[in-house]
Amino acid sequence: MVCNTGVSMTPIIDGAVHHFRARGLYDGLSLMEDEETGSLWNHITGKSVYGSLQGTSLPVYNLLHTNVEQVLEAYPDIDVAISERPVRGRGGMMAPGSGQTRQLSPGFQATIVEQDTRRPTMEIGLGIWTGSTARYYPMESLRDAGGVVVDTLAGRTVVVYLESESYTMAALYADAAAATPTDTGLDLGGVGMVRDGVLYGADGLRLEMERPLQLFTRWYGFALTFPGTTIYESEGS
Secondary structure, three states: OOOOOOOOOOOEEOOEEOOEEEEEEEOOEEEEEEOOOOOEEEOOOOEEEEOOOOOOEOOOOOOOOOOHHHHHHHOOOOOOOOOOOOOOOOOOOOOOOOOOOOOOOHHHHOOOOOOOOOOOOOOEEEEEEOOOOEEEEEHHHHHHOOOEEEEEEOOEEEEEEEEOOOOEEEEEEOOOOOOEEOOOOEEOHHHOEEEOOEEEOOOOOEEOOEOOEEEEEEHHHHHHHOOOOEEOOOOOO
């Protein structure tokens, strides 16, 4: 249901290709419908929530926010399509000084039965989930921590950091005791350096990077998808 940068996925169920489209809203989130059976699917978890395929799950991959420079660093031989249409519109709401305030539209609000009010509805952050747990990292907490935190989630060490180029958040698994943002990337100490979304060792060679399932999203959407999610709190908060 969700594709990682550079990953192409064709939804195949019981050996047959299925075609998906946006169908409507439930709990403030978009639902997908497959044209073959009319079943409805959660576009974040990849699970069918209604219809003949209810309970079926599709493989889920990370959807990472990135830019051309990062894509070329990760996939040097990739083809890049550049539109001749000019870029118009205002800067993104995550850009520094954008001054943009967002509210949940009445159409979305009307589909929500009960919100989780532990955090502001439209707050931006990174949600991470595993088979046993889910945790939300508010961007505000990450900024208070200097742009990076090292945490333990489901028994594994996870590094959550701010991507300065795209103004988004990302996370990876790394056995690092600490992490430090630098002018050239994210220094993981003896583990290596993350540069343009790619992990390099101390010898400069590229290393395999493992990322948890994650979504840069608003609080209300992640909380409704994963009820009871824990919330990261920085020391002293």
